[in-house]
Amino acid sequence: MEQLVYKRTSLIRPDTSSGFCPGCMHSTVCKLIGEVIEDLHIEDKVAVVFGVGCNGLAMNYLTFDNTTSPHGRACAVANGVKKSSPETIVFTYQGDGDLGSIGLGETVAAANRGDNISVIFVNNGIYGMTGGQMAPTTLIGMKATTAPQGRKAELHGYPMHMCELLDSLTAPVYLERVSCNTAANVIKTRKAMKKAFQNQIDGKGFSMVEIVTTCPTNWGYSTLDALTFLEEEMFKEYPLGVIRDKTEGGK
Amino acid sequence: MARIFMKGNEAIAEAAVRAGCRFYAGYPITPQNEIPEYMARRLPEVGGNFVQGESEVASINLVYGSAQTGTRSMTSSSSCGISLMSEGISFIASARIPAVYVNVARGGPGIGAIQPAQQDYLQATKASGNGGFRMIVLAPYDVQEAVDMTYAAFDIADRDRNPVLILADGVLGTIMEPIMLPEEKSPEEVKALKDAKRNWALVGHRPDEKRAMIEPGRFAGQEPANIENAKLYETWDKDIQVEEYLIDDAEVVIAAYGISARIAKSAISLLRKDGYKVGLIRPKTVSPFPYASFANLDFGKVKAILDVEMSIPAQMIWDVQYAVRGRCPIETTLRSGGEIMGRDQILKAAKELCER
Incomplete structure (x- = not known):
């Protein structure tokens, strides 16, 4: 007897194709978002606040309520939505430039207040949409169009670790860093996202899932070499794992 | 209704609550601090929310988010603080979201002076942010008018789905005068005002509900949105x-x-x-x-x-x-x-x- 074991999420429009570059993990992240929303049966009460950057391309094919915030302000917009419509499950979808550079203030303040929102944070260590400028998360030595000799600590400072930074605050309930480079890690990412959404449903407060991803186009690598760089260099700077989990009254 | 004696800033805040405002976010700046302070104690009484934003930038974006749910929402600031809100106001105008904000203006440019001034006229009336959008800007000259204009501003904002600015100044914010307050909208009326916006509000919709999309996304390009907005602005002679x-x-x-x-x-x-x-x-x-x-x-x-x-x-x-x-x-x-x-x-x- 035939049994359906896998299907495309219904929250991605069937009539559009992805605008993401080959090898970009935003596609996977979007798919997982759709699947998690279906798992939790919150299709009719979910809303996403996009940051500005490649993530915003997803507005063209995700079917549920969405809005775009000014660059960096997604957490503030999402908190405004949540305060005035508590029954809505609202999450932000932001890149590293949006969340960790221009939006640093809004991110830290939302985490510090313990706003009951979920944050999906895609960290690829570079500005993708604008064409490869240095991000707060760019690795030491990594070339960017605005750091043509590579990032130098004495000139540019060091890569920022957003999960660890937010871990210095009291309020956040859940911070985890994951990736989508292997099937096992995709499953972990899916679980982490589901937990971040569930925490909001349960009224527990601020959750963030950081997904360390590739940007073959702006890193200047083939999709396979980009994966190697991700695993050998990015994971060294941004080790995967649970940074904080107070969900069950833990740390 | 009896006449009462009230400070301008507090009267503006009370008028907003009576008009059905249920969300306020703001950041301290003189000479308008009594507005956030009043909202912090008054909004919880009516089931609303007050958030002290970490900056004016965050505050206008909190309002942008709240107003997208259909909730009557407001912020206030003064002059240099209003400048920080420009980007958010432009986004609100672009997305065609109803919202009200108050500029209790002070001296400028830059940090200027905390005392009253009228140095934000061109910013208020011609370019409150990038992109050439327009707003209805109401300029009260006494506290009673500030109350009446604030109350009316929420109706105008809802009617046009556009931001409305109250351009006051430090005198009106800090002076005390006898006023008549408008009637307070009932919880049922406030709920009805919110529910009426559900078809476009950012609250979550069933896939088959066909949400009326707000910007961005309503049109294939920006120009059609600009054309539609221009048509709205042309209807304002009556206002x-x-x-x-x-x-x-x-x-x-x-x-x-x-x-x-x-x-x-x-x-x-x-x-x-x-x-x-x-x-x-x-x-x-x-x-x-x-x-x-x-x-x-x-x-x-x-x-x-x-x-x-x-x-x-x-x-x-x-x-x-x-x-x-x-x-x-x-x-x-x-x-x-x-x-x-x-x-x-x-x-x-x-x-x-x-x-x-």
């Missing part, structure tokens, strides 16, 4: 509010808005006693501007217009010049940088023009 005071026989017409107009009115009563034929045109909406009131003056009779503003250089004078088109001289009497307009200087300037 022009102006006070024409003793202009029928006037030889000198004072052009002034807000607190300067109130001081000018006081000067006119003295001038009239001495036989000087001086009148006043007071824009109550500075956007849309009452150009017709100036254009329709009898320039056979009017010797000159006296533009009275708390801004050096003058700013509203550009709109007055546009309407008058050189048909009579336009002179100025000005203060700036937190110095309040003096009645005596208006008397002196008006007399000189009458005796010309």
